[in-house]
Amino acid sequence: MNPCQFDDARRGFLKKSASLAVLYFTPSVLVKTFAADAIVPMPIAKEKLQFILNGKSVSFEIDARTTVLNLLREQIGYTGTKKGCEMGQCGACTIHVNGKRLKSCTQLALNHQNNQITTIEGLAKGDQLHPMQAAFLKHDAFQCGYCTSGQIMSAVACVREGKAGSRASIQAYMDTNICRCGAYQNIVDAIDEVAKSGAKI
Amino acid sequence: MNNMHFDENNTNYFKLDFADERVDGADKVTGKAKYTAEYNMSNMAYAVFVTSTIAKGTIKNIDTAKALASPGVLDVIYYANCPSVPGYIKNEWRGHKVLYDNQVRFFGQPIALIVADSLENANAAIRLVRAEYESQAFETNFDLARKDATKLKGTVAYKRGIENKFKEAPVFVEAEYAIPAEVHLPMEMHATIEFWEGEDKVTLYDKTQGPKSTQSTVARTFGLSDKNVRVIAENVGGGFGSGLRSWANVPAAVMASKKLNRPVKLVLTRPQMFTLVGYRPQSWQKIGIGADASGRFVGITHEAISGTSRYEDFREGIVNVSKFLYACDNVDTKYSMLPLDLSTPVWMRGPGEATGSYGLESAIDELSYKLKMDPIELRIKNFTTVNPENKLPFSDINLKDCYAYGKDKIGWKNRPTVPGSLKENGMLIGYGMANGVFGAGKGAATVRALLNQEGKLTLECAVSDMGPGTTTSMTKIAASAMQMPIEKVKFKLGDSDLPPGPSQGGSGTTSTVGSAVDLACTTLKQNLKDLAIKYAPAFATLKSDALEVKNEMVVALADANIKIAIVDLLQFIPDKKIDLTIASSGKTAEQLKFTSNSFSSHYVKVAVNPKDGTIKILQVVTTGDAGKIISPKTARSQMIGGVVGGIGMALTEQLEMDHQSGQIINASFGAYHVPLHSQIPPTDVWFVDKPDVNMNSIGAKGIGEIALIGFAAAVSNAVYNATGIRVRDLPITPAKLGFKAKV
Numbered sequence: 001m002n003p004c005q006f007d008d009a010r011r012g013f014l015k016k017s018a019s020l021a022v023l024y025f026t027p028s029v030l031v032k033t034f035a036a037d038a039i040v041p042m043p044i045a046k047e048k049l050q051f052i053l054n055g056k057s058v059s060f061e062i063d064a065r066t067t068v069l070n071l072l073r074e075q076i077g078y079t080g081t082k083k084g085c086e087m088g089q090c091g092a093c094t095i096h097v098n099g100k101r102l103k104s105c106t107q108l109a110l111n112h113q114n115n116q117i118t119t120i121e122g123l124a125k126g127d128q129l130h131p132m133q134a135a136f137l138k139h140d141a142f143q144c145g146y147c148t149s150g151q152i153m154s155a156v157a158c159v160r161e162g163k164a165g166s167r168a169s170i171q172a173y174m175d176t177n178i179c180r181c182g183a184y185q186n187i188v189d190a191i192d193e194v195a196k197s198g199a200k201i
Numbered sequence: 202m203n204n205m206h207f208d209e210n211n212t213n214y215f216k217l218d219f220a221d222e223r224v225d226g227a228d229k230v231t232g233k234a235k236y237t238a239e240y241n242m243s244n245m246a247y248a249v250f251v252t253s254t255i256a257k258g259t260i261k262n263i264d265t266a267k268a269l270a271s272p273g274v275l276d277v278i279y280y281a282n283c284p285s286v287p288g289y290i291k292n293e294w295r296g297h298k299v300l301y302d303n304q305v306r307f308f309g310q311p312i313a314l315i316v317a318d319s320l321e322n323a324n325a326a327i328r329l330v331r332a333e334y335e336s337q338a339f340e341t342n343f344d345l346a347r348k349d350a351t352k353l354k355g356t357v358a359y360k361r362g363i364e365n366k367f368k369e370a371p372v373f374v375e376a377e378y379a380i381p382a383e384v385h386l387p388m389e390m391h392a393t394i395e396f397w398e399g400e401d402k403v404t405l406y407d408k409t410q411g412p413k414s415t416q417s418t419v420a421r422t423f424g425l426s427d428k429n430v431r432v433i434a435e436n437v438g439g440g441f442g443s444g445l446r447s448w449a450n451v452p453a454a455v456m457a458s459k460k461l462n463r464p465v466k467l468v469l470t471r472p473q474m475f476t477l478v479g480y481r482p483q484s485w486q487k488i489g490i491g492a493d494a495s496g497r498f499v500g501i502t503h504e505a506i507s508g509t510s511r512y513e514d515f516r517e518g519i520v521n522v523s524k525f526l527y528a529c530d531n532v533d534t535k536y537s538m539l540p541l542d543l544s545t546p547v548w549m550r551g552p553g554e555a556t557g558s559y560g561l562e563s564a565i566d567e568l569s570y571k572l573k574m575d576p577i578e579l580r581i582k583n584f585t586t587v588n589p590e591n592k593l594p595f596s597d598i599n600l601k602d603c604y605a606y607g608k609d610k611i612g613w614k615n616r617p618t619v620p621g622s623l624k625e626n627g628m629l630i631g632y633g634m635a636n637g638v639f640g641a642g643k644g645a646a647t648v649r650a651l652l653n654q655e656g657k658l659t660l661e662c663a664v665s666d667m668g669p670g671t672t673t674s675m676t677k678i679a680a681s682a683m684q685m686p687i688e689k690v691k692f693k694l695g696d697s698d699l700p701p702g703p704s705q706g707g708s709g710t711t712s713t714v715g716s717a718v719d720l721a722c723t724t725l726k727q728n729l730k731d732l733a734i735k736y737a738p739a740f741a742t743l744k745s746d747a748l749e750v751k752n753e754m755v756v757a758l759a760d761a762n763i764k765i766a767i768v769d770l771l772q773f774i775p776d777k778k779i780d781l782t783i784a785s786s787g788k789t790a791e792q793l794k795f796t797s798n799s800f801s802s803h804y805v806k807v808a809v810n811p812k813d814g815t816i817k818i819l820q821v822v823t824t825g826d827a828g829k830i831i832s833p834k835t836a837r838s839q840m841i842g843g844v845v846g847g848i849g850m851a852l853t854e855q856l857e858m859d860h861q862s863g864q865i866i867n868a869s870f871g872a873y874h875v876p877l878h879s880q881i882p883p884t885d886v887w888f889v890d891k892p893d894v895n896m897n898s899i900g901a902k903g904i905g906e907i908a909l910i911g912f913a914a915a916v917s918n919a920v921y922n923a924t925g926i927r928v929r930d931l932p933i934t935p936a937k938l939g940f941k942a943k944v
Contacts, residue, residue, distance in 0.1 A: 041325050043272040065321040074320060079239035080232020082438075084388045085471040089870040092388055120232035133230040137222050140834045143842060144668030145229030146236060146388040146438025171879040178870060180388050180439050181668050182845025183838060184881040 051115045053078075054122030060109075068104040068112060069093045072119060080120035080149050084178070091177030094150035095119050101157040103176075120149035123156070131199045132156050135190035143181035151177045155191045156201055164195035221834040223673045224687070225436075225666075234436045237408040238392040238468045245394070246275055247320045248457050248467040250311040250449070251330045252476075256863025257339035257542045260303040260332050263313055268329040273322030275461055277330060279313040284456050288422030295418075296545060297512055299449035300456065305334065306512050307544045308863040309476035311449050316457050316465060339542035342860045343483040344379075346539055347506050353537035355514060359524060361590070362531030366500030370491025373499075374567040378488065378560040379930035380913075382508065382856035383481040383849075385549050386875060387667070389438025390471060391478050393454040396464035402429040403455060409434050410444035411704025412663050416697040418447045423455060432697040437705075440667040441846075442548040443478045445706045450477070475868035479547030480856060482508040484519060486560040496574050496582040500531035503561065507553075509538045510545040517546075517553030523561050525796075526638050528585035542863060548706065550846055551909040554639050559850075559931070562635035562914035567927065570620070576918070577604050577613070577634060588796040596795035596895035600636065603802035603824035606887050607634060610822040611804035621925035628808035628817075631923025637801035637910030641827070641893075641902035642709040643792070646717040647700035647784040650679075650725050654777040656753055656768040658683060660721065661693045664702035664714050668842075669905055670835030671710050677832055678715050678899060682722035684751035692718075700782055708799060708903025711831060716897045717785035723898075724783050726750040729767060736773035737765045788897075795895045799827040801907035803847070803915040809923045814935030816852060816920060821884040825907060828893035829900040836904055840886040843908020849876045850909070851916035852932050 050059040053076070062071060069086070072078040072095075081104055084092030088106040095104045096118040123130035129137065132155050142148040154177045158164050163173040170191050171184075179187065194201065228234040253260075265277040280303050288294040289301050297304075299311050313330050317323035346352050367373045394406040403425065409415040412432040420430045437444060450467050458465040469477060489502040505519035520534035551558075569576035581601065587594050607613070616632035617623040623630045649661040660679055666672050675692040683690070693699060703713050730745040733755040740748070740755070740763065747758050755770060757763035771777050804822040809815070823840050830836045853874040857867045867873045892900025913931060920938075921927045928937045 040267050040270045040329065041272055044321070063319060063321045065325070070320055073239065074241065077241060078232075079235060082236075082388070083238070083390065083468070085870055087471065087869055087871065090388065090471075124231050129227070129230065136230045137226045140223065140226075140838045142226075142229055142668075143670070143835075143838055144388065144437065144439040145225075145234050148229050149232045152230060168879070171881070174878040178388065178875060178877065179845075180386055180441070180875060181838075182842035182876070182881075184845060184876075184878045185841050185884055186838060188878065188881075 047110055049110055049113060051112050051117055053117050054119060062109055064110055066109045068095070068107040068109045068117070071109045072104065078119055078121055082146055082149055084147065090147070091154060092147050092150040094153040094177065096153060096157065101154055120152060123152070130156070131194050131197070131201055132190065135194045136187070139186045139190040139193070140183070141186040141190040142179070142183050147177060147179045151179065151187055155187065158191055159195045159201055164191055167192060221832070223670055223835060224676050225672050236389050236436050236438050237394065237406045237434065238466065240394050240406050242396065242464045245464040245466055246316050246318060246457070246461060247323045248314050248316045248454060248465050249323045249327060250453070250473065251313040251315060251327055252473070253305045253308060253310045253312050253332070255305055255334045255336050256308040256341065258305050258334045258336040260305060260312060261335055262333045264331045265313065268315060268326040271322065271326040271329055273318040274315060274326045275318060276316045276457070277313055278316065278457055278460060284460050286422060286452060286456065287424035293421040294452065295446065295513065296448065299453050307476070307510065307542055309473070309865065310544070311453065311477070314453050314457055316461060339863050341541050341543055341858050341863045343508050343539060343541060346541065347485055353506060353539055355516065356535060356537040358533070358535045360533040361524070363500070364533040365489065365502050366531035367489040367491030367502055370499035371494055372568065372571050373489060373491030374564055374571060375487070375489040376564060376567060376929055378486045378563060380484045380556055380559060381931065382483040383549060383854045384475050384856055384873060385441040385443040385479065386474060387439025387441060387443060390469045390474055391443065391448060391450055392466070392468040393450045394464060394466045395454040395458045397458055397462070401425055404431045404433070405451070405455070406433050407451060408437060408444055409447070410437065410440045410665050410667055410706055412665055412695060412697040413701050414704045415447050415451065419451065419455060422452055430697070433695060434665050435695040437665050437667040437695070440705070441550040442552065442706065444667060445548055445704055448478045471870065472868040475856065475865050475873070476544055479545065479549070481549035481556070482515065482517065482546035484508070484517070484556050486519060486557070488523070488560050488564040490564045490568055492568060492572060496572055496579050498527055498529040498583050501529050503534045503557070505557065506537050506539050507556070508541050508543065508546065511540045511542055513545040514538060515546045517556060519553040519557040522554055522557045522638060525588045525590040526636065527580070527583040528589055529583065551639070551906045554637070554906065555850070555910045558635065558637055558911040559913045562911050563917055563929070566633065566635070566914070566918040566921070577608060580604070580636065591796055593794065593796040596797040597828065597891070597893040598800060599826045599889040599891065600800050600802060602889050603800070603826055607802050607804040607822050607824050610885050610887070611806055611820060613804070616922060620922050625808070629811050629923040631807050631809070631919045631921065632805070633807070633915045633917065633919030633922055634802065634804045635911040635914035635918060637803065637907045637912070638798050639708055639903070639906040639910055641712060641797035641799050641896060642707060643716055643788050643897045644703050644709060644713040645784065645786050646702045646714045647782060648714070648717040648721040649700050649780070649782040650721040652725060652767070652771070652779040654768065654771050657689050657691070658685065659691045659693060660718055661699040662702040662714055662717065663697050663699040664694050664710055665705045666694055667705055669839050670832055671705065671714070673835055674711055674831045675714060675718050678718045679722055682719055683726065685753050708905045708907070711901050711903055712897050715831065715899045715901055717783065719898050720785045721781065721783040724781060725779060728779055728781065729755050729770060732770050732773065733765055737770065739763045740765070792895060792897065797893065797896045797902065799825070799902040799904060799907045801825050801911060803912045805915045805919040807916065807919040807923055809920060809938070814938040814940030816933065818848060818882045818916065820882050822887070823884060823908070824887045825904050826889040827904045827907065828891065828896055828902040830888045830890045831899070831901050836888065837886045839904050840908045841884045844884050844912060845876050845881060846909045847912025848880060848916065850931060851913040855932055
C-alpha cells in the first residue's frame, strides 16, 4: 500500500499522538511557555500495529514512540538491521518498505501499518544467498560487517532502481551508506558485478 | 638470506589452494552475526546516560524526582546513590570515576544514568533530570595552550649525535605540522549488556578489542576474581583503537545491574561516540631535516606535543619514526603532553606513528624539492637495513621493492618536477608518495586445540576480531599447518573464558596468536605421529621425524603406502580425541637479535580544481612489506581500509570545539565528515609477500597500522605537487589552499 494514503487506523493514531507530540517531538522553541522538564510524561498506551515482515504478516502492541529500527532489534529480535547513528546519517539501518529503501531509525513504527517491510533476514532463500549477498562475500565487501546489512539493502535497491549503470552512479547512490572500515571499493565491485550479470534481483 | 627458522619446503606453509572468502563472511552478509547490543534477555532493563552541560566544575545538586516519576523509570543512578565500587576507592579504575563523584571534568561527561523498562521510557526521562553546577575556568584550546611551556608535562627527550645538526647542512627544511583531534567512529556503537549471577559473578557482553583486558578491568574495579568475570565479544563492529580500554559504559552498566538486580543494556549514542570513547589527540610537530648535496641526511630534529585529559596521561609515539626509519647520525627528538579539560584520548589506528609520519614524510618531501631530487631517490639514498636507533638489523626490509612497484603503477614518470605545472582536462595534477612504518611484535598467547573423533579441529583463544579477519587468518594458519581442509577447522574467539590471548591492537594479533596456533598444530602433529608409532603396527619401527601429517592422515615420508587416517588413529585412545592447550611466548633469543617492523609505501595521484580548490584523489597505489600474507583477500581489504581512513585524515576529518563552552560541536556523521563512497578512487594494493623468517614461525607481520601510516603525507605531497601550495595543517581544505567560498 502507498504509505501516503492514510487509512482510518492511521488517522486515529495521528489524533491520539498529537498531544504526545508536544512532549516528545516538538522542538523546544515551540514549547518555551513551560520548561520542558516541568512536565512528567504520562504512561503511554500501547498501539496496535500490523505489517508484512519478510513476507509474513506480523502484529504487535507497541509504545507509540517506537521506531521501526528499535521494534526490529529490541522486540522482534531481528538484529540484522543495524543501529549506527539514529539520525538517518549512516545508512546502517537501511531496509526496504514497499520496495523502496528507507532508513528505519528515522521511522516511527506506527506509520507503517500494513506496509511490506523487507530486512536483511528476508533476502536469502534458506541457505541460498541472495546474489548481492554472494557478491559481497566474493568481493570481501566488508570487514567488521556492521554496516553490511544496510549496504546490501541499499545495493539491491541501487540495481533495482537502475542506478548501477556506472561506478560513478553506484558511488553517488551509495553515498547514503557509511563504511568506516573502508570497504567502499569492494562494495562497488560487488554491485557492479551483480548489475552486469543481469540477474533478476 | 638467513633461512634457519623457516623451512618452507618442510611445512608447505600456505601452499594449499583454499577458498579465500572469510570463514565468518556468510554470517555477516545475512545479518546473523551478533554484535554486543544484540543480545536480549528476559527482564532486561535499558540504561541511558545523562551528560554534563558544562566543561568543568562541581555538581551542586541533581534533581531526579521528575525522572523517577516518569513511566517505566526504575532508577536514576548518580553520585549520591551509586553503589560502592571498590576499584574506585582503591584507584584501580582508570579514567574518571563515572557516577561516583560530583566533579565534571569535560563537557558531555556522564553525570547520571537512567534505567528504565524500555528504551523509549529511558530516553523520555533524560530531559527530566536537572543538574545545578558551579562552573570553573577551563581550557580546551590546544593551539593557544601549547604555546605556554609551563602547561606541558611528561617531556621526554632523545639525542643521537649532535642536537639541531640539520641547521649546519647545506640544504635544510624546518617546518611545523598540525593535526586536529580525529575520532575512531566504528559503525557499531560502544555497548555493554551486563548481568550478575549471585553476589560475586558477572557476565558482560561488551564491545571490546580485548575480552581478557576488559575481564581484568572489571574484576579489579569491582573487587572480583578474574574467573568470576566473563566478557563476551563474539563480533566487534570496528574499533580502530576505541575498544582498547574500558570506558564509562562498562562500570555504569555493572553498577546498574548490581543495584537493580536485573540485566542492563547500555548502548552509547552516536554523539557520545565522539566524547566518551577516546579520540586521536590534537597534535603539533616541528621538524628540521637537513641533507648534504648528495641527499644524505645530516640531521633530523623532531619536536611534538599532543593533547591529553586533565585526569589521565595519554602519550603518543609521535617522534619515534624519526629515530629509526632512515640512516642519520644526528637525531634529536622531544615530546610533551598538554593536559586539557577534555576526555582522555586513546590510540587511534596507526596511533602516534601516523601522526609522526605525516610530519616526517612531509618534511622529506619538502627537502626533496630544495635538493631538486626525486623524493623516492632521496629515500633510497637514506635507506638502511640496520635500525640506527638500536643498531639491530631489521629482520627484513623490502621498501625498495615497494618503490619499484608503486612508481610503475601510479605513473610516477608523469610527475611534474615543477609543482603546479601539469594540467589534465583543466585540472591541476600532482603525484605524491610517502612511507609508513610500525613495530612488529610477537607476544604471549595460549591456544587450545581440540581434535575430535570426526577429525574436526577446533582452536580457541580469547582474542577478538574487530574486522581484519582474524578468524579467517587463524583458520588458514591451522589448516595449512595440519595440511587439512579448511572446512574442518574452526577458530573460536571473543570470550574471556577461552585460553588467554592479547587485545586486538598494535598490529600484533596475526603474529602473536598465529604463532600460538602454529605451535599448537605442531604439538598436535607430534602427538599424532607418536600415536601412530605406538598403536598402528605399520608404524611401529618408524621414528616420528620419518612421518608427516597431511590430508587428514599420518604418512611415512619414505613410503606413502604406510599411512593411517587420523580418525582411525583416534580410535586407539580412550577419549577418542586430542585436547591440548599450548602457550606461546614472546620473541625467542634468536628473534630478539633483530628489530622487526612492517613497512608501507603509498602513492597518490590527485586533481585540484584551479577554480575552487576542490581536491579529488584520482588514483592510489598502496604497497605493504609485512612478511608472509596469510589471507590475501582480507589483507587487501585492510589496506584499502587504511587508504580510506587516510583520505579522511588528509582531507576531511576534524573534531571541532567551541572553546567558549568546551563543547564538541560536530558530534555527528552529518558534521564530522568521514569518507563516503564517491570520494574513493581506484586503489591498487600490492604486497611484497615474503616470509620474514627472523620474526616468528609463520613469517607474518601485521598490516593494520601501516595501511594508514604515511598516507596523509602522500596526499599532502601530491597536493603540493599539483598546486605548489604546501598545507601543513590537516585536513587540507580548499580554504587552506587559498580559495574563498563563493557566497
